[in-house]
Structure formats: C-alpha cells, structure tokens
Amino acid sequence: MELPRFLMGDNVHYPEDIFVIHLDYPRFIINLKDDSVEFLEEVTKTDKEELEEETKNLIEEASRFYDEQMELYEQ
Template identity: 50%
Template structure:
C-alpha cells in the first residue's frame, strides 16, 4: 500500500480542529487552527537545528496541502 505524504484528519470531540497528518519522516500531526504540532519521532540535541528549519517547511507544506484539498471540494 502506498500512503500519501499528507492526510486530513477529523475527530468529533475536537470541534473545529483541522488536523493534517504528515506520514513521512519526521512524522507529525498538526492542528492548523492552532498551529500546534505533535511529533511521532524522538529527537536528540543534534537534531534540534535541522528540526527548526524542517518544522517551518512542514507547516507550510501541510497548509498548502490542506488549502489545495479544500479548493478541490469547493469546485465540486
């Protein structure tokens, strides 16, 4: 099975939260309504510098993915 890089998640107990799941390293879930990230990876001190730049890029990519998906639904 091929898993997409990003998935959209929803949960009825989390109200208006918009979750995007990043399935590749570094794996995480972001709540786009709060810009909160939950990491599935453990990072050591050597990873911190790379993580900072990767986090910024990951948030941009997750937001762009979500916007593109919503635009597809609005066109239908």
C-alpha cells in the same frame, strides 16, 4: 503500499480543530487552528536542531495541502 505525504484528520470531539498528519520523517500532526505540532516519534536533540527550519517549511506545506484539499472539495 505507498502512502501520501500528508493526510487530513478530523474528530467529532474536536469540531473546531483542523488536523494534518505528515507521514514522512519527521512524522507529526499539526493542528492548523493554532499551528501546534505533536511529533509522533522521538526526535533526538541533534535532529531537532537540524529539523527546526525544515519543520517550518513542512508546516507551510501542510497549510497549502489543506487549502488545496478544500478547493477540491468545493468543486
């Protein structure tokens, strides 16, 4: 099964939060409400340093993904 790169997630216990799940490496969940990121797997120190800039780009991509999804829902 091929999975999409991003998924949206919500939870009734966190009604103000907007979660986007990134399924490629490095897998993480970002809360777009405050841009907090929780990695779903252990990232080594070396990887973390290398991924720092890429993670910033992925956060921007996650925000764009959310905006695109919201536009589609409004149609």
